Amino acid sequence: MMKKIATGILAIAATSAVALSLPSAASATTATATATADFDDYSDYWGPVYAKQHLAKAQGHVDVAWDEEDSNExxxxxxxxxxxxxxxxxxxxxxxVKFQAEDSDGDWSTVYTRKYCGSPxxxxxxxxxxxxxxxxxxxxxxxxxxxxxxKCGSWRELYSAEDA
Incomplete structure (x- = not known):
């Protein structure tokens, strides 16, 4: 009988030790994820963006990082x-797909295009x-x-420094 009580107490102590260690491990993981996410000043998924009649589409992710000199990548x-x-x-x-960027003077320029043939x-x-x-x-x-x-769809804004 004494052996069963001692085993029960040890089991409770072990369970408590594991439970107490979990919140600190979770907070360490959260801190690491937050430090990594701070690299991007703006990050978002975009799309899908379609051509007319929905016979072509594009979708993806945009990340923006600013430096101290009001410049971004x-x-x-x-x-x-x-x-x-x-x-x-x-x-x-x-x-x-065609991407255009506007500079701080309000001038638009094509920065990237891609063509793909291969349905589906x-x-x-x-x-x-x-x-x-x-x-x-x-x-x-x-x-x-x-x-x-x-058969182009309309322009879709993905990022603006005014909104970020």
């Missing part, structure tokens, strides 16, 4: 999907750009052997 990752399953001789087209499927992409005030994206379709974008 924008990193964009994503996937471009070709959703047009028609053959090219039937009028099928490829997916096309997608192509991953990644690019970086510096000193971006606003970033926007548009998804279109293009002929397999061409670069003239057609």
């Amino acid at each position: 924008v990193q964009v990752t994503g996937r471009l999907y070709d959703l047009d399953d028609r053959d090219y001789d039937e009028g099928g087209k490829c997916a096309y 499927g997608y192509k991953k992409f990644h690019f970086e750009e510096n000193d971006v005030f606003t970033l926007r994206v548009k998804v279109c379709q293009v002929p397999e052997q061409g670069t003239f974008a057609t």
